[in-house]
Amino acid sequence: MTDQLRLLAVHAHPDDESSKGAATTLRYTAAGHPVTVVSCTGGERGDVLNPRLQDDAQVLRNIVEVRRREMARAQEILGVDHVWLGFVDSGLPEGDPLPALPDGCFALEPLEVTTEALVRVIREVRPHVVTTYDENGGYPHPDHIMTHRVTMAAVEAAGDPERFEHAGEPWRPLKVYYNSGFNPERIEALHAGCEEAGLDSPYAEWIERMKDRPRRRLTTRIEAADFFEGRDEALRAHATQIDPDGWFFSVPLEVQRKAYPYEDYELAVSLVPTEIPESDLFAGIPTDVAAADELARTASWARMEYDGRVEAKENA
Numbered sequence: 001m002t003d004q005l006r007l008l009a010v011h012a013h014p015d016d017e018s019s020k021g022a023a024t025t026l027r028y029t030a031a032g033h034p035v036t037v038v039s040c041t042g043g044e045r046g047d048v049l050n051p052r053l054q055d056d057a058q059v060l061r062n063i064v065e066v067r068r069r070e071m072a073r074a075q076e077i078l079g080v081d082h083v084w085l086g087f088v089d090s091g092l093p094e095g096d097p098l099p100a101l102p103d104g105c106f107a108l109e110p111l112e113v114t115t116e117a118l119v120r121v122i123r124e125v126r127p128h129v130v131t132t133y134d135e136n137g138g139y140p141h142p143d144h145i146m147t148h149r150v151t152m153a154a155v156e157a158a159g160d161p162e163r164f165e166h167a168g169e170p171w172r173p174l175k176v177y178y179n180s181g182f183n184p185e186r187i188e189a190l191h192a193g194c195e196e197a198g199l200d201s202p203y204a205e206w207i208e209r210m211k212d213r214p215r216r217r218l219t220t221r222i223e224a225a226d227f228f229e230g231r232d233e234a235l236r237a238h239a240t241q242i243d244p245d246g247w248f249f250s251v252p253l254e255v256q257r258k259a260y261p262y263e264d265y266e267l268a269v270s271l272v273p274t275e276i277p278e279s280d281l282f283a284g285i286p287t288d289v290a291a292a293d294e295l296a297r298t299a300s301w302a303r304m305e306y307d308g309r310v311e312a313k314e315n316a
Contacts, residue, residue: 188207
């Protein structure tokens with residue numbers, strides 16, 4: 001395989017890999033770590049959010065092909081391998097009451113079917129670390145919530161030799177993280193950075209909306225400021241999904257680097273001891289890849305428990 005530890009990032013749609021954790025991805029690919037991105041759906045039902053393209057008939061007619069081309073460009077920028085899991089975008093239901101999800105969409109697929117598909121990828125790629133979304137999907141899009149469910153089920157099943165026996169040799173990822181890029185700490189820091197620089201902040205309404213929400217515990221902070229420019233380039237590659245003149249790019253990179261030069265994660269599962277807070281997704285995993293591989297082949301499934309320190313704990 002390789003002499004570097006491996007990372008698998010599981011996302012709902014093409015463009016999620018560029019808006020969530022892309023600077024971290026660039027940091028690891030620049031250091032030689034193989035990173036694979038999984039897109040669970042093709043983003044077929046995503047709206048065209050770029051005003052310049054919203055009336056482009058050719059784009060609208062060929063949105064599936066366009067989004068695949070966009071993903072290929074983002075993949076090139078990020079330096080990752082990419083896998084389409086092959087399910088159909090569920091769309092984001094809107095209205096009161098909410099309409100039913102469309103038949104055959106990802107969010108309505110049987111969990112056993114979607115789990116098997118991702119187990120195949122895990123057993124082929126053999127990642128030491130997996131990243132995905134929390135149980136709320138990061139935000140309540142049905143595909144993001146389903147991505148969480150599928151990822152957690154597949155991570156557990158992939159190391160069980162009695163599950164999906166025809167889907168490859170068992171493999172147990174040693175750690176699972178939730179992306180936490182839009183957490184209140186980051187938003188507040190960027191807002192303060194804008195005010196300090198004398199700039200209009202796009203985050204004031206965010207802060208108001210977040211003030212009554214419970215805060216999740218951030219366990220892992222990755223220094224990634226050197227890769228913010230590449231992160232933005234990867235996101236711009238998804239031209240149908242982002243307004244190049246919109247708020248996402250409105251804060252100068254030098255302000256972002258000074259105010260909050262990190263990307264954040266929540267450690268959800270660990271089969272290795274590690275000190276909290278962390279500054280590396282591979283913290284606690286043997287740096288010798290052969291040793292890490294052996295651990296992944298033999299480790300027992302365990303849900304993480306921590307109080308400043310993470311300990312592996314086998315299920316009863």
